Amino acid sequence: MLINLQDMLRYAAEKNVAVPSFNVYNVESVQAVWQAAQKKESPIIIAFGESYDSHMPIESAAALIQSYVRDARLPVVLHLDHCRSQRNILRALRAGFTSVMFDASAKPLAENIEDTKAIVRLAHDLHVSVEGELGYMNEEDGTGSVVPGTGYTTVTAARQYAEESGVDALAIAIGNAHGIYKGTPSLDLDRLDDIRKAVAVPLVLHGSSGIPVPLLQEAIRRGIRKINVNTEVSTTGIQAARDFLASHMDPNTRFEKMTKAAETAMSQVVETYMDICALKK
Numbered sequence: 001m002l003i004n005l006q007d008m009l010r011y012a013a014e015k016n017v018a019v020p021s022f023n024v025y026n027v028e029s030v031q032a033v034w035q036a037a038q039k040k041e042s043p044i045i046i047a048f049g050e051s052y053d054s055h056m057p058i059e060s061a062a063a064l065i066q067s068y069v070r071d072a073r074l075p076v077v078l079h080l081d082h083c084r085s086q087r088n089i090l091r092a093l094r095a096g097f098t099s100v101m102f103d104a105s106a107k108p109l110a111e112n113i114e115d116t117k118a119i120v121r122l123a124h125d126l127h128v129s130v131e132g133e134l135g136y137m138n139e140e141d142g143t144g145s146v147v148p149g150t151g152y153t154t155v156t157a158a159r160q161y162a163e164e165s166g167v168d169a170l171a172i173a174i175g176n177a178h179g180i181y182k183g184t185p186s187l188d189l190d191r192l193d194d195i196r197k198a199v200a201v202p203l204v205l206h207g208s209s210g211i212p213v214p215l216l217q218e219a220i221r222r223g224i225r226k227i228n229v230n231t232e233v234s235t236t237g238i239q240a241a242r243d244f245l246a247s248h249m250d251p252n253t254r255f256e257k258m259t260k261a262a263e264t265a266m267s268q269v270v271e272t273y274m275d276i277c278a279l280k281k
């Protein structure tokens with residue numbers, strides 16, 4: 001059952017948990033996520049990033065994901081991750097996404113608010129939710145770096161942005177980074193507390209791969225309602241494919257056998273994050 005992000009995060013707030021968001025980019029990643037969700041009976045956010053559009057068009061991704069989840073009982077959000085182009089937001093709205101992330105975080109605050117407001121007006125007319133972002137984070141593929149203590153979301157900007165833009169969820173920068181962490185991950189939990197007290201909208205943590213489980217769960221306890229995970233799932237798939245190829249040197253080896261090995265390994269990581277979010281550990 002497809003629902004929007006606002007409804008999903010209302011559920012998360014009631015239960016004091018976070019809902020995991022996993023990036024997908026092909027049929028194997030969709031199946032890895034969907035099989036885990038069914039096994040764990042976990043609500044889920046399936047995120048297709050704007051940056052994957054050249055790999056698989058937004059419309060094809062929507063049709064593929066919808067074919068799995070449409071008639072299911074589990075609540076699912078079909079989310080467009082990190083989208084900087086208004087045109088691609090429109091494509092996602094037409095294709096049936098129930099949530100979009102408009103990422104104007106690189107722009108000055110006033111411009112970010114104005115541009116996001118326009119997207120919120122459009123999306124809300126279609127009952128689609130909007131996630132916004134404030135603060136500096138490195139690129140989604142892990143390139144670029146976050147210097148600890150710099151580029152963090154400020155409480156005043158978060159308050160103003162949340163009140164004026166009308167977003168349904170706010171992604172914050174408190175030490176989190178996309179990709180493999182270069183040092184030991186550390187989150188500014190006091191800042192998280194202050195932002196949570198200052199804003200009414202649910203908070204989102206990008207760059208959740210690699211954050212030690214107790215720290216991630218503490219962030220959830222303190223009000224993170226959506227965690228974004230990609231790197232751990234993707235690197236696990238790569239390693240499984242490497243292992244499979246290393247042990248299958250037969251030239252008659254079939255491609256789909258390798259992708260199935262990757263998918264199975266990826267699904268296990270997805271399950272782990274579902275447990276982390278449900279605060280079972």
Ligand code: 13P
Pocket residue numbers: 023081082140142177178179180205206207208209210228229230231232
């Ligand atoms: P990771 O790179 O830590 O998996 O984060 C993914 C993410 O935040 C996608 O938006």
